[in-house]
Amino acid sequence: MLKKLLEQGVSVWLDSLSRDMLHSGFLQGWVDQGMRGQTSNPTIFQGAIRGSKTYDDDIRKLSKEGLSPEDICWELMVADVQGACDKFLPLYKESGGKDGFVSLELDPTKARNSQGSIAQGKMLWPKVDRANLMLKVPATKEGLPVIRALVEEGFNVNVTLLFAVERYDEVMTAHMEALEARAQAGHPIDKIATVASFFVSRVDTEVEKRFEKLNLSDDQKQALLGKVAVANARAAYAQFEKRVASERWQKLAAQGAQIMRPLWASTGTKNKAFPDTLYVDELVGPHCVNTMPEATLTAVMDHGKTAPTLTADHLKAAEKTLADLKAAGVDLADVTLNTLEKEGVDKFAESYQDLVETIKRSVQTLSV
8 A cells, every 4th residue: 555655646645653563573564565754843752752651761861961851851752763764774875865754853942943943953953863864844934044044054844834835835935945055055965854833733623613612504615624624735736736837846856955845744534424444545646655554554555546636627626625625714824823833733732741751750759
């Protein structure tokens, strides 16, 4: 199944990471089946560390060395990402640096702090010291200069928490500006890989909440339920296609620049009434990445579809869905930029703070 999706242009990544999966052979098994990358975030690490004793020896050792709970947190995350990068390194080399990446998110409490994020990115890149690392940068307004600075340094970047097509456009501009500046300075641009992580399911969840406050007929609701998130992602894909076809991008491509692939994230369905492979089946097309939680991945392996669903007809249908949404009284920009982006940043910051607290408690327990 993973190979069939790849034939349609979709690289499947795993949206989960833990030390247990590195040591048990779980991750290697998926790599052998065609998994092409891996993503992590503070919520994922929080679950991994809280639910496992695998980290206890390292926590005890690092604590004795005088590291703070927050420093221990980063040491653990860096070690896990290094281990995952090593598993994917053969694929990274075999694909010519096009796949085989593992993502590590910058401190989400710095999502509104451009200079702090840039400084941390410049510190983390040599610390991890893996060519197939991607640094995750939230797509906030303050994240745009971070994206530009890190790409200009020659680092691989995964732009995360993208919900709005308008913001995606700004992200693609920052990416091109960085490559242009780097090329002008005489540095190579062909080895820099980037993805733009467009979050899908959360859009449908927020839109459904808003339907409850509107006086819509059952027919209006049925026409939109489970369709808005996909339509929004398809609108982003249409914007991606425009950028890649532009004269500005073609100049960069002639110098070897790699396109910033759209990555479909938050692809597990939240509404049980929807098919469990919805956000995979409906976003199949060239130059895409789909990062899946384990449950979605298992469902896709069992009954996923691989027919192309990002064709010109699909993109046109998406325009109609978004027009119908507007006519129903839902402001998509308010959903994506004002609500989901803020919530996404806040949730990851909260998970990060909880993670540090978890390690703090572990330090206290293990030192007894």
